[in-house]
Structure formats: C-alpha cells, structure tokens
Amino acid sequence: MQTLLGLDLGTTGVKAALFAVEDGHVVADAFYEYPLFHPHPGWAEQNPQDWWQATLAAIRSCLEKAEKQGVKPADVKGLGLSGQMHGVVLLDEADQVLRPCIIWADQRSEAQCQWMTERVGASKLIEYVSNPALTGFTAPKLLWVRDNEPALFARARTLLLPKDYIRYLLTGVKAMEISDAAGTCLLDVKHGVWSQEVLKAIELDPAILPPVVPADAASGSINAEVAHLTGLPVGVPVAGGGADNACGAVGNGVVVPGLALVSVGTSGIVLSYAETPQVDTSGPVPRVHTFNHAAPDAWYLMGVTQGAGLSMRWLRDNIGLPERALERWTGGDAYDYLAQEAAGVPAGSEGLIFLPYLQGERTPHLDAYARGGWIGLTASHDRRHLIRSVMEGVAFSLKDCFSIIQEQGLRLEQVRATGGGAKSPLWRQIIADILGVELVVTNASEGPAFGAALLAGVAAGVYPSVQVACEKTVRVLEKTEPDQNVASAYQQAYETYRALYPALKPIISRPGAF
Missing domain, CATH: 3.30.420.40 (ATPase, nucleotide binding domain)
Structure with missing residues (x-):
C-alpha cells in the first residue's frame, strides 16, 4: 500500500497522519501535545524545540501503528507540512533558535502595526501586500523584537514560520511556502514574491527572508539523521505544504471555483477559492484577508471570527x-x-x-x-x-x-463544513439556515494533515495535480439543506x-x- 504522511503543527499539539494513496483513508495517526506560554497578558509564545520533539514522537508513533497493520515505512511516498500561521522563529548564524516563537495569538505588537502602517502608508500597504498590518501577522511581531530586543535581533540571520522551521530540521532546507508566507504582511500576494517596497519602507534586510517555494512541489527530502530518529526512509520528498487553513481547504476539496469552506474550531473561518487575488475595497481597510492558496496559481478570501x-x-x-x-x-x-x-x-x-x-x-x-x-x-x-x-x-x-x-x-x-463544531448536526443546521446555503461534510476528518498529505502526493508525482488528488480522495458524506421555514x-x-x-x-x- 502506497501512503502519504501529513504533519499538522497546531497550537495545542502536532498531528501526524498516514493516508492511503488510492482513496485517502486514514491508515494510522498520532497526536502529541506541547505547552503554550503566556509570559505577560496578551503574549503567547511556544518553544520550537517542543514542536520538534513532539513531531519526532508523532511520526514514530504513527509509523509504528501502521506497521502493526502491515504498512511499512518504505511505503511512504511523500511528506507534507501544515501549520499554524504568522509565528516568528529567529535563527542565528549557527542556525540556532534565538528566542521562543511569538505565535499567531500574540497581541503585543499594536504599536508596531501603527508604525508600519504609517511608514508604508495605509493604502500603499494594501496595494503591496493585499492586507493591513495586524497584531496577528508576522511582520509586526518581528518589528517588536527589533524594537524591544535589539541585541538579540542583531544576531538574527533567518526568519522562519513554525512549520517551515520543522521543514528545516527534517531536510536541512530553509524555505517559506507561499500560502504561509502570505500571512507575514511582507509578501506581494498578487505575484508571490517578497515585497521590496515594504521591506525598504520598514528598513528590513531582505537577507533574513528565505526563498518562497510552491506548496505542491518538493522542497527537500528526509535526511539521514531524521531517518534514524523517526524510521522514515532517507530521501522521502517533503512538499512545500501549506498554512493550516489552506491545507484544510485542500483536504476538503476546496480547490476549484464555486466552493467555500466553513471551519468551526476554536476560532471560525469562512474561506472561498478565488482564481484572482481579489481584495475587499469597500472601505479603507479590507475586512477579509486575501492570501495565496496552496493550490497553484490560486488565492483565497478568508473571514475570521475569533470566538467560535x-x-x-x-x-x-x-x-x-x-x-x-x-x-x-x-x-x-x-x-x-x-x-x-x-x-x-x-x-x-x-x-x-x-x-x-x-x-x-x-x-x-x-x-x-x-x-x-x-x-x-x-x-x-x-x-x-x-x-x-x-x-x-x-x-x-x-x-x-x-x-x-x-x-x-x-x-x-x-x-x-469542517472543525469540531461542524460535528454537531444541530450546529450545522443552524449555520446552513443562517447562511442560506447547503452545507456538506466530507471524509476529511484529519483536516489540514490530509491536505498536507495530498500536496505531498503531487510533489512526489503520485497525483498529477492538486485538483486530481482531491477528485480521487475527497468524498461528500453528508448534506444539510437550509430550512426555508426559519429563514x-x-x-x-x-x-x-x-x-x-x-x-x-x-x-x-x-x-x-x-
């Protein structure tokens, strides 16, 4: 049985899940938690070493469970990465982590958001990167480090996002995948390259940013040390992967026009596939995000509700x-x-x-x-x-x-529909009634990890495209129609x-x- 491994680096822990190439069914999975630290009110940090140890344990456990079913590590044809967006992992000249990662939930950088907006210009910032500067995004957090920890910042040589740090440890390759890079507020989302205009305006050396790589192409392969630590074969291709929401969209087949995703997790999102990089221009600041999709040459619009x-x-x-x-x-x-x-x-x-x-x-x-x-x-x-x-x-x-x-x-x-809240038939019915649309549930029970694995399948040549991968493996299981009697x-x-x-x-x- 040929299989694909998906890793999803979340806020509470990492999920490793192994899927069958033929139909996408789950062969084995494992989940390992790690701590979240709040040193001060509004701060949120994690230790990248905790991610790494949990990742190694999750991979080992997943492969051991699969072997009990007769599925061998040699059957793994590719590995894909998904993860929490917007974090700041800083490496020094020796590629050592300089400080705990400031993660997406951290709110300390309001002053840096205001400075960045004034420095670039509010309308210019939207023109350059398609999104405003928000405390959740990467760039303001990086500026906070520069403003408040200048000696440490002076030692920084590389900025990585959480899952891309795991890629570096798996493969030795420093890279930032495009759908995740879109959430930094430093990427020209329309063209998929770092915005030189923004970098110049905020006086950030471009050398700190790694190359931007596609989501569905191999960005490296499993090295010998990791093979020894996990049981994976040397040389397994590691795909670019994607941001958690982008991978969730892939895992649910939202990779063609006309489809949208509603996710009800700790936070909630509405995400829609877009063929062009559309930006909300109804006001001075876009009310929804415009990010690059993990599907190639595509984008998505996303609205977020914090407390779902x-x-x-x-x-x-x-x-x-x-x-x-x-x-x-x-x-x-x-x-x-x-x-x-x-x-x-x-x-x-x-x-x-x-x-x-x-x-x-x-x-x-x-x-x-x-x-x-x-x-x-x-x-x-x-x-x-x-x-x-x-x-x-x-x-x-x-x-x-x-x-x-x-x-x-x-x-x-x-x-x-996906996420823990979508498991409730009543909540699905309420959402369908209020949105006035049909809600469907797919077989993507592992969400972002499944999407990451499908991207790995494309990178490994198992599937010819992301769309074909979804056609072959994503199935609609249930449908919920809106009740016109309560409209x-x-x-x-x-x-x-x-x-x-x-x-x-x-x-x-x-x-x-x-």
Missing part, C-alpha cells in the same frame, strides 16, 4: 451542565448534551442574541477591544436559550464573513445582531472599558 468553538467551550466551562444532568448523562460528550438542550428552543432563541466577541473580533470589525455578551435576556429565557443563542451568535458572525466574500462577486455554489426568523435576528456592535462600540469597545 471558544464561545461554546466558555459556556461549557462556566455555565456547564446542571448537577442532575451530569448524574444521569453517560454519553460522554458534554457538547452533545448542550446541543440536545438547545434543540428544544425555536430559531432565533426567542429574541436572545449572543455576541461571540470573547477575544475581540477580526471580521468584519478588526477590533481587539470588541466584547461579547447576551442582549435581550428576559425572565422567560433559561439555559437552553443561552446555549442555542451562542450557536446562533457564532453563525451570525460567520454570516458576516460569508456576506463580505459574496460582495466580492465570487460564485459560492457549495459550502463544506424569516433568522433574517430578523441577524439584522438585530448586526445593529448591536455599532450601538455598543462607544461604550465597551475601547482600552480600559472594563
């Missing part, structure tokens, strides 16, 4: 289940129980609206100080209404993203939802408001 599954987890942890329910509930999954309670409430939660801004909001507000809450609470509401309103509030936020993408003129014929109720509720942020912004959306 996060809102449900907060509800579970802080409001939770009544004691009597816990005593009799043996299903094992508290989320299933919460969904059962929510199912008894009519669409619109009888006037209760939830704003899911528990970590600020990105699309459409780009407001780190946005705050969440319930509006419309009355004595007639109970915990069931709280639960359903959270599900609906997240779906309304996704509709904000979806509507902006629709405004760009993209044809959205089918939306594919009117949701339209009214959504209009109320949209009116709440601008009404509340002067009161709560400012530093120190609470």
